[in-house]
Amino acid sequence: MPPRKTAAATTAATPNVSADELKRYYREMLLIRRFEEKAGQLYGMGLIGGFCHLYIGQEAVVVGLEAAASEGDKRVTSYRDHGHMLACGMDPKGVMAELTGREGGYSKGKGGSMHMFSKEKHFYGGHGIVAAQVPIGAGLAFSDKYKGNDRVTFTYFGDGAANQGQVAESYNMAQLWDLPVIFVIENNQYAMGTSVKRATKSPDFWERGVAYGIKGEAVDGMDVLAVKEAGERAVAHCRAGKGPYILEVMTYRYRGHSMSDPAKYRTREEVQEMREKRDAIEHVRQMLLTGGHASEEDLKRIDKEIKDIVNEAAEFSKESPEPDLSELWTDIYADAAPQDA
Ligand SMILES: Cc1ncc(C[n+]2csc(CCOP(=O)(O)OP(=O)(O)O)c2C)c(N)n1
Numbered sequence: 001m002p003p004r005k006t007a008a009a010t011t012a013a014t015p016n017v018s019a020d021e022l023k024r025y026y027r028e029m030l031l032i033r034r035f036e037e038k039a040g041q042l043y044g045m046g047l048i049g050g051f052c053h054l055y056i057g058q059e060a061v062v063v064g065l066e067a068a069a070s071e072g073d074k075r076v077t078s079y080r081d082h083g084h085m086l087a088c089g090m091d092p093k094g095v096m097a098e099l100t101g102r103e104g105g106y107s108k109g110k111g112g113s114m115h116m117f118s119k120e121k122h123f124y125g126g127h128g129i130v131a132a133q134v135p136i137g138a139g140l141a142f143s144d145k146y147k148g149n150d151r152v153t154f155t156y157f158g159d160g161a162a163n164q165g166q167v168a169e170s171y172n173m174a175q176l177w178d179l180p181v182i183f184v185i186e187n188n189q190y191a192m193g194t195s196v197k198r199a200t201k202s203p204d205f206w207e208r209g210v211a212y213g214i215k216g217e218a219v220d221g222m223d224v225l226a227v228k229e230a231g232e233r234a235v236a237h238c239r240a241g242k243g244p245y246i247l248e249v250m251t252y253r254y255r256g257h258s259m260s261d262p263a264k265y266r267t268r269e270e271v272q273e274m275r276e277k278r279d280a281i282e283h284v285r286q287m288l289l290t291g292g293h294a295s296e297e298d299l300k301r302i303d304k305e306i307k308d309i310v311n312e313a314a315e316f317s318k319e320s321p322e323p324d325l326s327e328l329w330t331d332i333y334a335d336a337a338p339q340d341a
């Protein structure tokens, strides 16, 4: 099933970006893909334990939206979070070492795949409870509104999460208080093994905002430029003090829900068709080549650079030691409430 196109789903008609920007998006999407492939391998080798949800197929969503963000903007997401961390500039070594449970990881090896944070990059997790991050995102936006700055919070969640009650409550409060929050619904068509069609009779998730007076739109999430453009509209709306905005980004995940997924809920042909016809990275690759912005050689060079970064991260994640036993007793409670977050 290709991503559902609604009447309002936007695509980027005339790409308005420089060749350098396009190359940057290519690099960033490729970094996520190669990183996730490597994480899948390390998982298979038994070096990563516990839950591990890969982002392969959805790369254009977070890369497009990060291209619309500015320094100081915040982001919070679910357990499918490695791509979000890489896209906002977190160190691949620290992310991979967290996956392998090592000291050099972002949570000193004590959090794992779903529990990483970076104050420096304004990344607020990594949440394993479906939709739990949505009211947190509204709260982060509340803090910015309270402080009177013009920051925006990107709050990512899935199509399954969109059916949760706390999402409706967050919409209501966010609109009531004009909070600068972008609710990003990453509609990858499935919640674990449940397709959207089996979960709801009102599948246009962004339209639910209408009930609260929240503006929104659906966008083609396999087109990084369309995502960026829609992201810019959403950011402008929030920064102008007009309250929240909903972006429903139509995307697709190629791999299983997590590393243990019998994949009985969709056919191999469906996945294959998306990979072959709608792949977001291939789309940008073709734009670069046909537009004469990059040669095959240039792209090979980028591929090699990315491969080296990912291999280095994997090496680091194997060499970094396991956390000391004494770490069991640290980072349990905050010493003091942070004042400058
Ligand atoms: C409150 C809660 N219920 C159930 C689960 C188990 N669970 C984990 S992911 C998931 C599906 C969520 O799907 P979606 O929101 O579409 O996100 P996606 O995995 O597609 O990114 C479920 C039911 C959970 N983690 N938390």
Ligand SMILES: [Mg+2]
Pocket (backbone or CB within 6 Å): 158, 159, 160, 186, 187, 188, 189, 190, 191, 192
């Ligand atoms: Mg989903």
